[in-house]
Amino acid sequence: MSSAAALLDRLGRPGGLRLGTAHAAGAERLPTGLAPLDAVLGGGLPRGRIAELVGPPSAGRTGLACAMAAAATRAGETIAWVDPADALDPEGAAGAGVVLDRTLWIRPHRPGDERRAAELVLRAGGFGLVVLDLDERASREPPDTAAVSRLARAAEGTRTTLLVVAPRPAAGSFAALRLAVEAARVRWSGGPGRLVVLDGVEAAVRVVRSRVGRPAEARVVRQAGA
């Protein structure tokens, strides 16, 4: 390795790629607030990039997104939640620890407006996390490469993480990180003759794509009423 490259490695360079290493390093992270997940992600979600959280209904993607939003807002970050399905439950989010005063909730109602709204928020700057919560309908459409590319460009160079939450991958190759959530076990308390209560869900979170680390897996327990 040349001395110039070594110096650049030591000082850091645009893009965060170090010469002579196989993976990107040095990207600033936004902690998720979940220790097992932060451990496999190298500190949290990459800032200035698109991260995806995909999984079927009840797998826990909304709960995980709320946990990440809670960690961000409690650290003093301002966040935005773009919610075309109007699915956010403020009471549930507050219960999850999200500071609602620091949350900008945007509910676009026309198809395509959700990406435009996310882009506007990214270009405003100053948001630590932007959650783009795509429902079944929005994510069923084939990914609009041009729109996602604009989102990636808008996030690039900022300290904002764009977290796309969807039933299936929606950001394509523009996602720097893709987490797949699967419900491993649903826990019910009680039983025959006794009061039955939904107790929680155990979920597995797998890193299925990462341009900022290595694929890995973490287990997260989601607890009803926590």
Add this chain to the structure above:
Amino acid sequence: MPRIACLFVPDLPVAAACRADPGLAGLPLVLTERDGAHAPVVAASPAARARGIRPGRHTVAQARAAEAALVVRLRDAAAERSAAGALAEVAASLASRVEPMPDGTVFLDASGAVHLVGSEAGLAAALVARAARVGLAARVGVGASMTVARLAAVHGDGAEVVPAGTERGFLAALPLACLDAPPDVAATLARWGIHRLGDLARLPEAEVGTRLGAAGAALVRAARGEDARPLAPRALEAAVEEACALEYALDTLEPLLFVLRGLVERALARLGLAGVGGARLGVGLGLDDGSRDAREVVLAAPTRDAKTILTCLRSALEARPPRAAVERVALTVVPDRVRAMQLGLFTPPGPAPERLATTLAQLAALCGPERVGAPVVVDTHRPGAAAVAPFAVPPPAPPAPPPAGAVCPLVIRALRPPRPVEVFADRDVPAFVRGPGFAGRVVHAAGPWRVVGEWWSDAPLARDYWDLELSDGGIYRCYRELGGAGRWLADGVYD
């Protein structure tokens, strides 16, 4: 000794017309108060005057004979009011004591403003520059009285300062005609051989009063630079209004937005003088069927971004188009302070307030103002209730990161509005559920949880809630309405 500044725009009707339509600047332009070749000219631009056209002396036909390329416009009182208002705001941006006059001239207390700009010459230059920012070529005079300031503005070099003690010397050389004396008094004075203010000022006031009456005495005082009354400051209206009459009625949106763009830009230039942004817009449209269309557009946050305001206006007009073609347009902008924020040393930087305000306004235009804001927990027992409050970044607080653990809450993903579902029950316990986009055998069921409330309202709440895990993997929150048809609905998914 008071010091007064006067802000004056020569030919205000022409200046207002050129401000409303910048394409008219430099053209031979005359204004009339009615249509027709025999309508008298009431105002003429410098280019028209250079061709010998004089307001009050010539008709449109005579003016056209003097200049073939003459541009004739109807006098626009609304545009003149806007221009006069803009001029008053220019004065108010540098002085707290301002008196706008009915003819558009504005007087201000210079002694209270000099400390902002260093000197009276600096004040005059600043006033001229600020007037240019709102589209007006103003002249400024500063003197010991309103009379001196006005004459300095009209007959000076454009930014004339008459130092204290030199007023009589400045006035002495000015012609008598600049005082607008009544014709009979002016004729008498001319017969006396009085042609300059200096000549008049030397005459004894009492003697002139005896011979020419009160008007003559007032002229002598004016020639000495004395005022009939002191400055009478007046509070200006907070809202900024820009209006114009259109040459022909507009029946499509794009040309109307083009007109609105000019109004918005001029209004924002005026708001910029005070460093505030527009918080609320009022649009008044005069329609060609004789009616008036008025609407209000509330911005999500005060902003000075013309593009954002135009986007909001476009949304409002598209949502409810005017019922007839538009002949007159008036835009009122209610100002508010653009929010400022103090950054913390140990907290992450948040969005810049003005940028955030612009973004909020753009988002409100995109999604509707009721769909953008901070989520609010509603004080009700109705599950899934939600509301939004205006979003403003709270002041930085010490970060309180939650203890990192492996447990996160199970939250509900709301289905709004609740989806009707078919439920097949076995001994009152749901056994199979079919809804839009999901269906399955019930693997686990928990419930019922009875929720009854708001019986005093028009929408009482009486439901039995169930948590149902289906064979497709989804865990749904469903309820059966008590009373009526006993419908089943799903209002959330545990996720």
